[in-house]
Structure formats: C-alpha cells, structure tokens
Amino acid sequence: MEIIIPIIVTLVFAATPILLAALGELVVEKSGVLNLGVEGMMLVGAIAGFAGQFYTGNPYFALLCGAMAGAATSIIFGFLTLSLSANQTATGLALTIFGTGFSALAGAPFSARPIQLMGPLFPAELASHPVLRVVFGYSAPVYFSFFMVFAVWYFLEKTRPGLILRAVGENDLSAHSIGYSVKLVRYLAVLFGGAMAGIAGACFPLLLTPQWAERMTAGRGWIAVALVVFASWRPFRLLGGAYLFGLVMTMELYAKAGGGPLSAIPSELWAALPYLATIIVLVLISIRRDASTNAPACLGKPFLPTN
Amino acid sequence: MDASMPLRLQLTGITKQFPGVLANDNISFGVKPGEIHALLGENGAGKSTLVKMIYGIMQPDAGEIRWNGEPVVITNPKAARKLGIGMVFQHFSLFEALTVLENIALGMDGSLKSRELEARIREVMHTYGLLLDPHRTVATLSVGERQRIEIVRALLLDPKLLIMDEPTSVLTPQEVEQLFEVLRKLAAQGCSILYISHKLDEIKALCDTATILRGGKLVDTCDPKQETSRSMAEKMIGTGLRDIVRAKGRQLGAPKLVVSRLSTHKTGHFDVPVNDVSFTVRAGEIFGIAGVAGNGQNALLDALSGEILGDDKEAITLDGYPLGLLNTTGRRKRGLCAVPEERNGHAAVGEFSLADNSVLTARDRLGMVMLGLINSGAAKTYTGKVIADFAVKALGPGSMAGSLSGGNLQKYIMGREILQRPSVLVVSQPTWGVDAGAAAAIHQALVDLAAEGSAIVVISQDLDELLALCDTLAVINLGRLSAARPVGEVSVEEIGLLMGGVHGATEASNAVPA
Numbered sequence: 001m002e003i004i005i006p007i008i009v010t011l012v013f014a015a016t017p018i019l020l021a022a023l024g025e026l027v028v029e030k031s032g033v034l035n036l037g038v039e040g041m042m043l044v045g046a047i048a049g050f051a052g053q054f055y056t057g058n059p060y061f062a063l064l065c066g067a068m069a070g071a072a073t074s075i076i077f078g079f080l081t082l083s084l085s086a087n088q089t090a091t092g093l094a095l096t097i098f099g100t101g102f103s104a105l106a107g108a109p110f111s112a113r114p115i116q117l118m119g120p121l122f123p124a125e126l127a128s129h130p131v132l133r134v135v136f137g138y139s140a141p142v143y144f145s146f147f148m149v150f151a152v153w154y155f156l157e158k159t160r161p162g163l164i165l166r167a168v169g170e171n172d173l174s175a176h177s178i179g180y181s182v183k184l185v186r187y188l189a190v191l192f193g194g195a196m197a198g199i200a201g202a203c204f205p206l207l208l209t210p211q212w213a214e215r216m217t218a219g220r221g222w223i224a225v226a227l228v229v230f231a232s233w234r235p236f237r238l239l240g241g242a243y244l245f246g247l248v249m250t251m252e253l254y255a256k257a258g259g260g261p262l263s264a265i266p267s268e269l270w271a272a273l274p275y276l277a278t279i280i281v282l283v284l285i286s287i288r289r290d291a292s293t294n295a296p297a298c299l300g301k302p303f304l305p306t307n
Numbered sequence: 308m309d310a311s312m313p314l315r316l317q318l319t320g321i322t323k324q325f326p327g328v329l330a331n332d333n334i335s336f337g338v339k340p341g342e343i344h345a346l347l348g349e350n351g352a353g354k355s356t357l358v359k360m361i362y363g364i365m366q367p368d369a370g371e372i373r374w375n376g377e378p379v380v381i382t383n384p385k386a387a388r389k390l391g392i393g394m395v396f397q398h399f400s401l402f403e404a405l406t407v408l409e410n411i412a413l414g415m416d417g418s419l420k421s422r423e424l425e426a427r428i429r430e431v432m433h434t435y436g437l438l439l440d441p442h443r444t445v446a447t448l449s450v451g452e453r454q455r456i457e458i459v460r461a462l463l464l465d466p467k468l469l470i471m472d473e474p475t476s477v478l479t480p481q482e483v484e485q486l487f488e489v490l491r492k493l494a495a496q497g498c499s500i501l502y503i504s505h506k507l508d509e510i511k512a513l514c515d516t517a518t519i520l521r522g523g524k525l526v527d528t529c530d531p532k533q534e535t536s537r538s539m540a541e542k543m544i545g546t547g548l549r550d551i552v553r554a555k556g557r558q559l560g561a562p563k564l565v566v567s568r569l570s571t572h573k574t575g576h577f578d579v580p581v582n583d584v585s586f587t588v589r590a591g592e593i594f595g596i597a598g599v600a601g602n603g604q605n606a607l608l609d610a611l612s613g614e615i616l617g618d619d620k621e622a623i624t625l626d627g628y629p630l631g632l633l634n635t636t637g638r639r640k641r642g643l644c645a646v647p648e649e650r651n652g653h654a655a656v657g658e659f660s661l662a663d664n665s666v667l668t669a670r671d672r673l674g675m676v677m678l679g680l681i682n683s684g685a686a687k688t689y690t691g692k693v694i695a696d697f698a699v700k701a702l703g704p705g706s707m708a709g710s711l712s713g714g715n716l717q718k719y720i721m722g723r724e725i726l727q728r729p730s731v732l733v734v735s736q737p738t739w740g741v742d743a744g745a746a747a748a749i750h751q752a753l754v755d756l757a758a759e760g761s762a763i764v765v766i767s768q769d770l771d772e773l774l775a776l777c778d779t780l781a782v783i784n785l786g787r788l789s790a791a792r793p794v795g796e797v798s799v800e801e802i803g804l805l806m807g808g809v810h811g812a813t814e815a816s817n818a819v820p821a
C-alpha cells in the first residue's frame with residue numbers, strides 16, 4: 001500500500017493535464033479540425049496561469065487566465081485555418097512554435113521566482129489521510145477533468161449542438177447545405193479546445209512544479225493529440241488512455257530516479273511508450289476497415305463551399 | 308382548384324449568372340396548390356440552379372419569388388423550410404457515420420426530444436410505407452434506402468411545397484409506384500410538388516404540368532398528358548431524338564465471359580455478398596442484371612471488376628482465360644473493364660483532372676505509361692477524344708472531374724471505358740441521373756460496342772433501360788442470380804416477382820450452357 005498510493009496519486013496528477021488538453025482536442029477534431037498546436041496553446045496557458053497565480057495568489061483566477069490565454073491563442077489558429085482556409089497541419093505546427101517562443105519570452109522575468117501550488121479541494125483530514133487521499137487528495141482541476149469527460153460525452157452524444165458538431169465534422173458540405181454554419185461551429189470548437197489546452201497548461205505550474213521553466217509542458221501536448229487517436233475519438237476511452245499514459249509517465253519518473261526493477265528498462269523507452277501505443281492503435285484502426293472507426297470524415301480538410 | 312387562390316409559388320424573371328454561364332435566363336412560371344409540377348431539362352439546363360434558389364441555397368441575381376402571393380426573399384434553406392418548402396436532393400446530404408434518426412434530427416429546425424422524433428418518424432414511415440430502422444448507421448444503407456431518409460426528413464416538416472430532384476433514378480418499378488402514391492397522397496392534401504426528372508413516362512404518369520428548360524431558358528410549359536414522351540424530349544433537347552439503332556439479324560457469338568459458381572465473402576455487416584452466381588455472356592451480347600438496390604449488385608460488380616478477389620481462378624473466365632485471381636489492373640489488361648455505380652470517388656477521382664482520370668483506367672490498354680512515366684500527351688489526346696465523341700460538357704482534358712455535373716461525368720466515364728474497346732465491359736447504373744439525350748447516347752455506344760463483338764454486362768435498377776438495351780436478362784435477389792432469359796420472352800411482371808425474391812424452379816438450370 002505504501003508504494004501503490006503514491007504511485008496512483010502521482011499518475012493522477014500526471015494524467016490530468018493530458019486528459020484536459022485531449023478532451024479539448026477531441027471536440028476540435030470531432031468538428032473536423034485538426035489543431036496540432038495543442039503544445040503551443042498549453043505553454044501559453046502555462047505562463048498565463050503562472051502569472052495569474054504569481055500576482056493574485058488565487059489559483060482559480062490563475063486557471064481562468066490559462067483558459068483565456070489558451071483560447072486567445074487558438075483564435076489565431078481559427079482565423080488562419082477557418083477564415084483564410086490555411087492548411088491546418090502547417091498552421092498547427094506553427095502555433096506550437098509560436099506558443100513555445102512566446103511563453104519563453106513572457107516567462108523570462110519570472111524565472112527562479114516560485115509560486116504557491118494549488119492546494120487540495122477537500123479538507124486536510126480527508127486530503128492528507130494516508131489511504132483516503134487516493135480519492136480526496138487532489139486539487140480542483142483533477143475533479144474538473146472527470147466532470148469534463150462526462151460533460152463532453154453528454155454534449156456529443158446526447159445534445160443537439162453536439163449532434164450538429166459531429167455532423168459538421170462528418171460532412172461539412174452537407175451540414176452547410178442543410179443550413180448550419182460550419183465556420184461558426186468550428187470556431188467555437190477551436191475556442192473550446194484552446195481554453196481546455198490553456199487550463200491543461202496552467203496545471204503544470206499550479207499542480208506539478210511551482211515555478212516557471214521554459215517548455216515546462218515537455219511534449220505533453222503531443223501526447224494529448226496522440227491520445228485522441230488512441231481513444232478513437234471517444235471520451236471515456238480518453239479517460240482510460242490518459243491514465244494509462246499517466247501510469248507510463250510515472251513509471252518513467254521512477255525509472256529515472258533509479259533503483260528497483262523499473263530501472264532495468266531505460267527511461268527513454270518509457271517516454272516513447274505512449275507514442276508507440278498510439279502507432280499500434282493507428283495500425284489496428286486501419287486494419288479494421290469498416291465504418292466504425294469513429295474518425296471524423298472531414299478531419300483536417302478545409303471547408304470550401306462551392307457557392 | 309379554386310381559381311381565386313394565389314399560386315403557391317410564382318417565379319418571375321428569375322436570372323442567375325455564373326462566371327461564363329447564364330444558368331437561368333429570365334425564368335417565369337407558377338405552381339398551384341396541390342399541383343405536381345415537373346421541371347424537365349437536360350444536364351446543365353439550369354434546373355438545379357433554379358431549385359437551389361427556391362430552396363435558399365443560392366440567391367437570384369434578378370427576378371422575384373412569390374410565395375402564396377407574397378413576395379419573399381429566401382435567404383437560406385432554414386428560411387425556405389420555415390415557409391414550408393422541403394427538398395429531396397439528388398445527391399443526398401447525409402452523414403454516413405450518423406444514424407438515420409440523427410440524420411433526420413439534423414434536418415429539423417425545432418429541437419424535438421429524440422423519442423418524440425422517433426415516434427413521428429415511425430408514423431410518417433408507416434403512413435407512406437417508407438420502411439427503415441431509425442437506429443441503423445447510414446453507411447450501412449443502400450442508395451435506395453438513403454433516399455427514403457431524405458424523403459422522410461422532408462415529409463416530417465409537413466411541407467407545402469416539396470422539391471424532388473431526380474427521385475426515382477435509384478428505385479425499382481415497385482418502389483417508384485409506391486413513391487408516386489406517396490406524392491399523389493401529398494398532392495391531394497394540398498402540398499405542391501416540384502418534380503425534377505428525366506424520365507418522361509413518369510412525368511406523363513404523375514405530373515399535372517411540365518416546365519421545360521433548355522440552356523438556362525424556359526422553352527415551354529405544357530400538360531404532359533397531352534404530349535408524347537418524344538415531343539417533350541425533343542423540346543428538352545432541341546433536336547430530334549434518336550432511337551437505339553441495332554443491326555438487323557444479329558447473331559451472338561461464342562461465350563466470352565463465363566462466370567461459374569462465383570461467391571464473395573461478407574466484407575461488412577451491410578454488404579450483401581454474391582452467392583453461387585453463374586452466367587455466360589456471348590460475344591455481341593448485352594446481358595442485363597435487374598434487381599432492387601442492395602441485393603448484392605455492388606459485390607457482384609466488385610467481384611467481376613477484380614476489386615474483390617475470389618479464391619477460384621476458374622470462377623471468371625474471358626475467352627477461356629481464367630481471371631478469378633487477377634486484380635483490376637490484370638483484368639483490364641486481359642480486356643475486362645468495369646464502371647462502378649458511384650461515379651465521384653469510385654469511378655473517377657473528383658480532385659483529379661479528366662486526363663489524369665483517363666490514365667487511371669486506360670494506362671495499360673492504351674500505353675499511357677512508358678518506363679514508369681506518364682505520357683501526358685497521350686492522356687490528353689485520348690481524353691479529348693472521349694469529350695468530343697461523347698459530347699461531354701467540359702472545358703477540356705484539364706477540367707477537374709469533380710467540376711462536371713453528374714450526367715456529364717457519367718458520359719465521360721462511360722466514354723473512357725468504351726473507347727478502350729474492352730472485350731468485356733461491366734457497368735452498373737450506366738445512366739443514373741443522366742438526361743434522356745445523354746442516356747440515349749450512352750445506350751447507343753453500348754449497343755455499338757456489342758456490335759463490334761464485345762460482351763457487355765449491365766447492372767441496373769432501371770427496368771425500362773434493361774428491357775430496351777439487353778438481349779438477355781437475369782435478376783439478382785439477396786446475392787443470388789435467377790436464370791437468364793432472353794428479353795423478348797420475359798414479362799415485366801415476371802421480373803418484378805423475381806426482384807421481390809419469388810424464384811421459380813429454374814435456379815438449377817442456371818448453369819453454364821454446354
């Protein structure tokens with residue numbers, strides 16, 4: 001028990017930002033847009049969240065800053081790909097480069113100036129209990145991510161706007177011909193994805209390392225993108241996938257720390273595992289040729305109405 | 308009809324200019340309440356543009372639309388539906404990954420609880436005999452079934468004007484009759500219907516008035532019951548119509564394509580596989596395969612073309628040479644060419660130029676590839692010949708396939724295969740959505756190809772087409788093929804029964820003739 005509980009707590013904290021960012025990206029992709037700028041939006045969210053916490057000390061305000069900053073960054077992507085029909089892959093990559101550079105620039109004054117970590121949501125008796133902390137020992141974003149898994153699933157499968165969003169991602173021209181605004185739907189989805197990536201980024205200084213470090217998201221944005229494919233665009237599979245990837249990342253940490261049977265496997269292999277798993281899933285998806293793969297048919301294609 | 312009642316829809320001087328084309332030139336006509344009004348015209352005559360403006364997808368450059376006597380501006384399809392205008396598209400605007408229910412819900416403007424919606428859908432389906440499982444995924448449905456979704460979707464809105472764009476092109480005679488009953492029922496309840504079709508017999512049977520367009524201009528508004536099919540077709544085309552010309556006293560040659568005990572595996576839960584199919588097509592013979600949509604036609608075409616590979620090399624032979632294990636390229640080299648039903652995305656790549664599309668199927672037969680390099684000159688020359696010989700309305704071999712109208716693309720695809728002079732040509736739905744003039748040209752080209760000694764297999768749901776074109780006819784039902792019968796000896800009723808799955812005791816005799 002003494003070993004298992006810290007591992008679980010570590011992996012939940014490690015998985016939460018990936019889960020949040022991936023949920024956002026899932027909605028974006030379901031609307032037919034491929035935004036590869038998740039890593040960049042997360043970094044912008046991370047520095048905004050850090051600054052919010054640094055100046056106000058209110059972690060909820062800091063998370064809000066992260067969400068706003070992520071959404072603002074995603075508007076750039078939306079404008080280029082949706083209004084100007086730019087190539088989504090190239091624009092997404094550019095957004096990641098932009099976010100990396102911008103966050104490094106904005107974060108320079110904050111280096112080596114620690115902030116307060118966000119405390120647990122529940123009272124100390126529960127949150128610090130040696131066993132119960134497995135359930136109650138986390139701060140608000142963790143519970144928020146659970147809620148959002150359900151909310152995204154409910155939105156996509158049970159609500160009319162969710163149906164419209166899926167329809168737009170499935171066949172944009174048909175959705176247009178029925179009379180739905182493809183661009184509006186996709187803008188809103190991209191904004192949501194940006195806000196979720198921003199919150200995910202803000203989790204890094206608020207939950208994991210209470211100081212600013214350049215590129216502190218360390219490629220987690222890419223894992224989030226991979227996770228969406230890994231989960232074949234299904235929210236609950238995303239939850240499972242995020243925790244699986246979180247476990248692998250925790251193993252990586254333990255392997256790095258050395259000692260025990262884990263260090264027999266090089267930490268680089270652990271770091272590569274999420275990507276290897278995603279490649280395997282992609283191969284499995286393409287072997288199954290029937291229509292049940294769930295990938296949005298218009299993913300990554302610019303919307304160009306004929307009239 | 309009360310003469311004092313205003314027209315349901317009145318168009319005055321509707322004009323629409325596209326770059327380089329005047330799609331609609333000063334079109335004026337009216338549709339009375341409860342009237343079934345036909346809109347006739349060749350591909351590119353401007354019918355689709357006109358109805359798109361009525362449905363709010365496009366705006367006219369000039370002219371006025373009156374709805375129940377009031378001038379209206381229909382800014383988008385939602386506004387059209389609000390007025391009570393419903394439309395069933397020729398190219399279905401369906402979402403393949405979604406269910407029937409979800410697809411219909413997307414077409415409804417008010418948000419309705421999905422359970423209530425399902426109840427209403429079942430009610431409409433029941434009332435009009437349009438049966439479908441609301442929870443099936445569209446990707447698993449046949450073309451005919453998909454059309455039913457569109458019709459149900461339009462009917463749920465309780466329309467006052469229903470626009471039907473080529474609704475019967477994928478239906479069997481029985482289904483057409485059912486559809487007509489639905490439409491007559493609707494018209495009797497006061498719903499006006501604007502019915503776009505190329506099938507003149509249907510228009511005569513169904514419509515009260517016909518407006519004929521040619522080259523964007525209104526040619527005539529007439530009573531189809533007072534006209535002959537021929538007179539309407541001539542107005543539509545502008546010149547006299549040619550009949551299919553067959554050489555007299557034609558003798559069919561030796562067996563060319565022999566299919567024996569061909570079966571396919573089930574590839575998806577929605578596919579009907581082919582089960583133990585045998586038939587023989589002789590040189591010069593046109594062999595027709597009739598059947599209701601979704602009875603294994605797709606699997607049969609794919610198995611013949613080589614898209615689905617069999618495991619018995621003798622299952623398909625051409626002049627005695629076994630083709631069963633060859634892929635499409637191998638079969639094309641041996642002289643078997645095929646045209647699948649879906650023209651955009653299967654028979655042709657929409658994002659490719661016509662010349663590139665020619666390379667895709669004609670590269671080996673016509674030597675368009677040398678040492679792995681495409682001879683683009685040869686591809687362009689050949690494509691230019693197809694365009695000229697089949698009167699394809701396209702700017703040239705460089706036009707994108709996707710920019711052609713459905714009928715023109717079909718003419719190009721048929722021309723591309725026919726001019727390769729294949730020994731065996733297998734085509735599915737050769738004239739689906741193609742106007743009378745172009746259909747006649749395609750039919751004539753098939754007859755001419757057969758006269759040169761090729762064996763031709765035509766898979767179609769259009770019984771009139773098969774009866775006019777074929778020498779021999781068989782019916783496919785649930786993946787099994789009935790015995791082949793000479794066209795002259797078989798009655799429409801008999802075929803109808805076979806299509807419905809009533810097989811005679813003749814199945815066993817369906818073996819390869821000695």
